[in-house]
Amino acid sequence: MDFFLLQLVNGLSLGAIYGLIAVGYSMVYGTIGLVNFAHGDIVMLGGFISLIGFLLLAPLGISIVPLALGSVLLVTIALTGLFGWLVERLAYRPLRGAPRLASLISAIGVSIILQNSVLLSQGASVKRLQPLVSGAFAVTVPGPVHLTIGIVQILIVVTAAVVMAAFAYVIRTTALGRAHRAMLQDRTMAALLGVNVDRMTTASFVIGSGFAAVAGLMVTLYYGAIDFSAGFVIGIQGLIAAVLGGLGSPAGAMFGGILIGLADAFWSGYFGVAYRDAAVFGILILVLIFRPAGLLGRAEVERI
């Protein structure tokens, strides 16, 4: 029972990270119908930027943990958002209206560029960070082993919840959110009714990259390590979460992320980590066979 609860807690914190990544995929897919294969690498960039930020703070003498976390988070979001903006500008905007295959291939190219520019500039080794947020709560549950919940895990889940709540508020109430929902429903019609498609696309990339930045920072905090190829597998996991929840639906993405996080944690806990990724890919293929539109998504009707 304790072991089960432990995996549940692990799964929830992993799921929060996957969910944030999945929302980034969903944002972009919702606005321009592109699966942004470079999103995982944007997460990796966010992780690197936050790691550099933490290391910068030490000589500056900022040692209060909440202040350090907050300032690094802001800087990471800003710089990662800038990367997202640049990627959209250089690699996706010229392909508006081009065959879908062209944008997908361009996205793969961007992913390779980001990964390898970090490899060339920062080296191939795994970069480690001293645990910044340590400590854990001991929770007494009936049973022989006592359960501990790391403060990092609580922090991750709470931050993800706050970010998602803010995002839901923006989507529900602001003009930007209304435009986003309109584009999700019918891109052409939204454009005809005066939604600025270019600006909305840029916004979705910047917001999506902001989510990636938060997720990247969490990856750095949670695992205490990051390397140039980290974005690939974690990006696929996030993408699978987005597909599971239904591409284009932010709530579905968060839901899918938590499901994938739980599957990940329980599989690792009970069957070992060796085939964990294979298990998650297996879930994806099952979903694609039985519910291609995702668990929460609605099936798209093709119109001529």
Place this chain on the structure above:
Amino acid sequence: MAAALRLIKSRALIDAAGAACIAALLAIPLLGLRLNETGRDAGLTYHLPWIAYAALAVFFARLGLSYLRPWTFAAPAASRLTGYAPSARLLHGSINLLAILFALGLPWFSFADDNFIDRATLILIYVMLATGLNIVVRRAGLLDLGYAAFFAIGAYADALLSQRFSLSFWECLPISGLLAAGFGLAIASPVIRARGEYLAIATLAFGEMVQTVLVNWIPITGGAKGIAAIPRPSFFALSGATRMNEVDLFYYLILAMVLLASAFVWRIGRLPLGRAWDALREDEIACRSLGLDTMAIKLSAFALGAGLAGFAGCVFAARQGLVSPGNFTFAQTAMVLTIVMLGMKNQLGISLSTIAIIGIPEWFPALTAYRMIAIGIVLVLAMVWRPDGVSTRRAPTMRLMRRVARPTVETEAQ
């Protein structure tokens, strides 16, 4: 003075300055502050001048670009479909013939020692791979991001069958191809009905799944170390009869396979199935309304591509004598995809771009570190410059024999 002011006010300069600022900001985490390994934890080293270098480089590059307008990143206007003159066809044919003759005569050139021929063999293996992916991506318009997995299946099939069941290379070859094609069918048939992106995602996941299995199923696949001592094919009495060494014979084997595959692809492209691939890529709804079985057509292209990758994998395993999971990562798929995208949809173009992408780093190992980033840049630039390169445009089926008043036909890109 006034001229200088005008220059300063010019938009190009402001634009370049803005780009330089962005470059400086983005260079901070990439170039200015670098992580190094000091003991267990990462430490920072400061390379602040690099930020300025990056900003200056981008400033001048952007300034240079803006003087080259309207070429700069503007979305391409209408695509132009030009007539395809019979003389061009003759020219293409003779260039192809020359290339084939060159490939056939390669072992007799004085510069072609065994090492050279061995590398040429590797290039031909990638031509084979690219021929397969060309069918999937450029003919049928399906994105296969797990292509290296089929290559792996072919290679491991050869390795395992020859070691455990002591089958010869010649027995393994057809099994490898068929097995890879079978896996292709199995993975594609459930998801090929869904939208295009889903096939890309599913194949990406499949590629990683195969990678996971190869690394972890140690009793069978040997784990990360892979399988060594794979026997090379025996050429029976050929070696004695032709007085050629084994490296040359192996080269001719893969050359024959590539020529056979090319001829097959060329021929099938002109049969109803090939026409159906083209039609499907251009307009799936129209195809369905004409009663084409879109699923079967897509699956045939996908399985054919996977099968060719399986054959290539079998030859690859026999050439290396060693297979390990590192040979079949996503990077391989990306390389083959780039070859296909640069390949101009014909076999000669594919061969030339294979020489560029696989061959150049083979002969200049110093460039290997930059190969992947170059591949990424080439993929993006190829798409940005010629986004319609992935579709439309094919040799006209019929052409007028006499010159007509209007030699070019312009069509609007939809």
